[in-house]
Amino acid sequence: MTLADGRKLEATRAVIANAHPKLVFGGLLATDPARAAFDRSVAGFRAGPGTMMIHLALDGLPEWRAGAQLQRFAYVHVAPDLEMMARVYAEASAGLLPGEPVLVVGQPTAIDFHARPGGQARPLGAGARAARRNIRRRQGRDRRKSWDEAKAPYAERALDILESYAPGLRGRILAQAVFSPLDLERENPNLIGGDNLSGSHHLDQNFFLRPVPGWSRYRTPVKNLYLCGASTWPGAGTGAGSGFMLAKMLAG
Secondary structure, three states, X not given: OEOOOOXXXXXXXXXXXXXXXXXXXXXXXXXXXXXXXXXXXXXXXXXXXXXXXXXXXXXXXXXXOOOHHHHHOOEEEEOOOHHHHHHHHHHHHOOOOOOOOEEEEEOXXXXXXXXXXXXXXXXXXXXXXXXXXXXXXXXXXXXXXXXXXXXXXXXXXXXXXXXXXXXXXXXXXXXXXEEOHHXXXXXXXXXXXXXXXXXXXXXXXXXHHOOOOOOOOOEOOOOOEEEOOOOOOOOOOOOOHHHHHHHHHHHO
């Protein structure tokens, strides 16, 4: 492999790519008619719902209305019920900006004191889930159709919701940064559409069908090239499970 700066990387036994399949077979490798069917399957690998991230620096942990015990958890999911979550997913799937986003709040200093920069500010990340890269349709009075227009007011909407669950939160904000699904993809090409799960986990892209049918055990049509990461089985949020299983397979 030749890098952008001209350096060449060589492997004697295997190349393991922990990158999105669409980047590996849609950019890093030259096209090859011999694997045309595989490339078509990879091109059809669907992204899951994206995320808008709100990163906050706070002067203390949120004062959760539900009780101080929530300050002990690294993640707090903010959504009233499954009906609301289903509605958000349906709205996003239709190209709408969900009226009430599902928020996943990460408060790492609840379990790791060293996550505090300089021992002062407490970082907190609020992910507004089920947000598509492209806003195709309007909803109500919200006429914004690009994330560059929509992210600031949408972040305010999300913070209003968060404030209702953690009163006084806004008064504790020292600094903030907002990244739309489009921004996340700009920062990291692996986050296609702002999807941090490396592909939808619907049944037709899961289990032995992940990432594509016929290629579920990390192999690819390219000899000695293997894929791992969240786009392969067992998917996202599994503690490097795919890399562990692939290493055992290659070492066996």
